[in-house]
Amino acid sequence: MGSRTRLALxxxxxxxxxxxxxxxxxxxxxxxxxxxxxxFFLFIFGKVLPGIGLAAPNFAALMLPGIVALxxxxxxxxxxxxxxxxxxxxxxxxxxxxxxPMPVWFVALEKVLFGALRGAVASSVIFPLGWVILGSxxxxxxxxxxxxxxxxxxxxxxxxxxxxLIGTIIKPDQISLMFTLIFTPLLFTGCTYYxxxxxxxxxxxxxxxxxxxxxxxxxxxxxxxxxxxxxxDFPTLPLFWILLALPASVIIVFLLGKRTFGKRVVN
Amino acid sequence: MSxxxxxxxxxxxxxxxxxxxxxxxxxxVDDVSFAVRRGEIFGLLGPNGxxxxxxxxxxxxxxxxxxxxxxxxxxxxxEDPIGVKRRIAVVPQQSNLDRSLKVREILxxxxxxxxxxxxxxxxxxxxxxxxxxxxxxxxxxxxxxSGGMVQRLMIARALMHEPEVLFLDEPTNNLDPQSRxxxxxxxxxxxxxxxxxxxxxxxMEEADHLCDRIAVMDHGKILVNDSPEALKRTLPGSxxxxxxxxxxxxxxxxxxxxxxxxxxSLPGTARVDTTADADSEExxxxxxxxxxxxxxxxxxxxxxxxxxxxAEVRNVSVKKPSLEEVFLSLTxxxxx
Numbered sequence: 001m002g003s004r005t006r007l008a009l010x011x012x013x014x015x016x017x018x019x020x021x022x023x024x025x026x027x028x029x030x031x032x033x034x035x036x037x038x039x040f041f042l043f044i045f046g047k048v049l050p051g052i053g054l055a056a057p058n059f060a061a062l063m064l065p066g067i068v069a070l071x072x073x074x075x076x077x078x079x080x081x082x083x084x085x086x087x088x089x090x091x092x093x094x095x096x097x098x099x100x101p102m103p104v105w106f107v108a109l110e111k112v113l114f115g116a117l118r119g120a121v122a123s124s125v126i127f128p129l130g131w132v133i134l135g136s137x138x139x140x141x142x143x144x145x146x147x148x149x150x151x152x153x154x155x156x157x158x159x160x161x162x163x164x165l166i167g168t169i170i171k172p173d174q175i176s177l178m179f180t181l182i183f184t185p186l187l188f189t190g191c192t193y194y195x196x197x198x199x200x201x202x203x204x205x206x207x208x209x210x211x212x213x214x215x216x217x218x219x220x221x222x223x224x225x226x227x228x229x230x231x232x233d234f235p236t237l238p239l240f241w242i243l244l245a246l247p248a249s250v251i252i253v254f255l256l257g258k259r260t261f262g263k264r265v266v267n
Numbered sequence: 268m269s270x271x272x273x274x275x276x277x278x279x280x281x282x283x284x285x286x287x288x289x290x291x292x293x294x295x296v297d298d299v300s301f302a303v304r305r306g307e308i309f310g311l312l313g314p315n316g317x318x319x320x321x322x323x324x325x326x327x328x329x330x331x332x333x334x335x336x337x338x339x340x341x342x343x344x345x346e347d348p349i350g351v352k353r354r355i356a357v358v359p360q361q362s363n364l365d366r367s368l369k370v371r372e373i374l375x376x377x378x379x380x381x382x383x384x385x386x387x388x389x390x391x392x393x394x395x396x397x398x399x400x401x402x403x404x405x406x407x408x409x410x411x412x413s414g415g416m417v418q419r420l421m422i423a424r425a426l427m428h429e430p431e432v433l434f435l436d437e438p439t440n441n442l443d444p445q446s447r448x449x450x451x452x453x454x455x456x457x458x459x460x461x462x463x464x465x466x467x468x469x470x471m472e473e474a475d476h477l478c479d480r481i482a483v484m485d486h487g488k489i490l491v492n493d494s495p496e497a498l499k500r501t502l503p504g505s506x507x508x509x510x511x512x513x514x515x516x517x518x519x520x521x522x523x524x525x526x527x528x529x530x531x532s533l534p535g536t537a538r539v540d541t542t543a544d545a546d547s548e549e550x551x552x553x554x555x556x557x558x559x560x561x562x563x564x565x566x567x568x569x570x571x572x573x574x575x576x577x578a579e580v581r582n583v584s585v586k587k588p589s590l591e592e593v594f595l596s597l598t599x600x601x602x603x
Contacts, residue, residue: 018379093363100352
């Protein structure tokens with residue numbers, strides 16, 4: 001390995017360490033930020049609604065993977081988008097890293113990798129949280145662990161690459177608009193609160209959800225988590241399509257984000 | 268100008284640099300060439316919008332030139348930005364310090380980004396914080412720092428990876444006189460250690476005090492490029508001999524007219540301004556200003572002429588042209 005490559009990789013590693021140190025110091029606020037919403041979702045949709053007979057008893061088991069996907073996706077996005085918008089807009093703290101001896105797109109890559117880690121951590125914490133809140137309603141199959149880990153990591157990467165793209169497009173004065181126009185549709189069309197297969201009766205919406213990478217993350221996690229009933233696996237989007245769509249969207253969205261990032265930092 | 272690049276004594280070489288922004292009407296940098304010698308403090312002066320920031324942006328890899336070349340230590344900025352980043356450090360005008368880190372960590376992480384080893388970067392951070400008077404407060408966050416401390420910390424950070432060329436953008440803008448003086452001393456020390464410094468400033472006193480050479484830019488072009496002394500010499504007839512006189516005579520006006528006439532007749536005098544000092548309590552106080560190239564040679568004969576007319580000389584001073592006058596004569600007085 002050339003000295004250039006080693007220098008660039010060590011710079012990449014150092015920026016990652018910087019993020020670890022900073023997030024480590026704010027770990028509790030980070031967890032609260034990431035987990036407040038899922039906590040209430042789990043309670044209301046997994047406990048209250050089935051408890052008062054407004055949802056089927058197994059609804060919790062179907063929704064838990066959706067919550068894991070949503071939480072990971074949002075935590076990953078939040079870790080990238082907001083800091084990036086502020087940094088590129090006026091804070092310019094990123095300059096010090098842009099002047100490090102590595103290609104500028106490594107700075108974007110680091111943001112994506114670290115964002116994915118944040119997402120994966122937030123996703124993972126949903127499991128003990130769900131176990132506590134759902135009680136007897138907590139049901140996760142354990143024979144697809146490898147797929148589960150892969151899905152959690154891919155979900156984080158999808159979130160952080162989308163976060164990179166949005167963070168490099170949005171200007172600071174458009175932040176509130178971003179929440180309304182980008183976040184909200186993304187969250188509700190991502191098959192988090194409902195399984196994709198059940199949308200067959202609303203065909204146009206079922207097709208539309210396929211445009212949202214969150215759909216594949218949620219369905220992938222359903223495939224890995226929902227226990228079989230009566231010896232039959234719960235029907236999800238075919239794993240093949242999930243494993244095609246998630247990495248493809250990670251790569252495509254990252255390449256787009258890398259481009260917009262480059263345009264923002266080198267004129 | 269292309270011969271610059273082959274001379275090893277040049278740390279920075281810019282050749283026929285042009286930058287045209289996509290949406291802008293005017294050219295930001297219009298065929299600029301200059302070289303900064305190793306160990307030199309080079310000042311880039313000019314009104315706002317002159318093209319200084321763009322020129323520095325190209326040299327610090329943040330802006331891609333439309334045409335022309337720029338190199339740092341022989342490394343082409345456009346072809347090898349990483350090689351350039353290893354050799355430079357940038358101190359911006361406004362703080363871009365990492366507010367999530369503690370002060371000492373800002374330095375150690377910066378060094379880590381540049382591949383400096385763990386022990387070395389710790390020692391270096393402590394030493395630099397001590398040198399810049401920040402040793403006591405190295406575990407705070409920058410939000411607790413004053414403007415002067417922020418500026419010092421940014422300079423400390425810049426030195427952490429031992430750059431060859433340091434870019435300072437208005438280093439003492441908005442600082443109190445103590446901080447300004449302190450930074451001037453530190454900058455002088457850096458030059459003594461052989462660091463090459465390229466700075467911008469609107470503070471003409473600072474430029475005059477620190478810079479070995481100054482380039483004045485306007486409308487994307489370099490107008491002049493020389494030492495401060497040589498630049499000041501380019502303004503003809505602009506050094507002034509100022510004589511304050513007093514006479515108790517009732518006809519002080521008439522007497523001073525005669526003095527002015529005699530001063531005007533002295534060889535080497537380009538022009539004489541005579542004004543009565545309106546703010547003195549008793550009448551008879553006047554100020555005469557002689558303009559010329561070497562007015563200090565006229566001190567004796569001017570004083571003699573005043574004495575011959577019957578007035579006394581109360582004060583004599585020679586005013587050299589300031590860099591500010593040079594700057595204004597080059598770039599004009601209109602606002603941008």
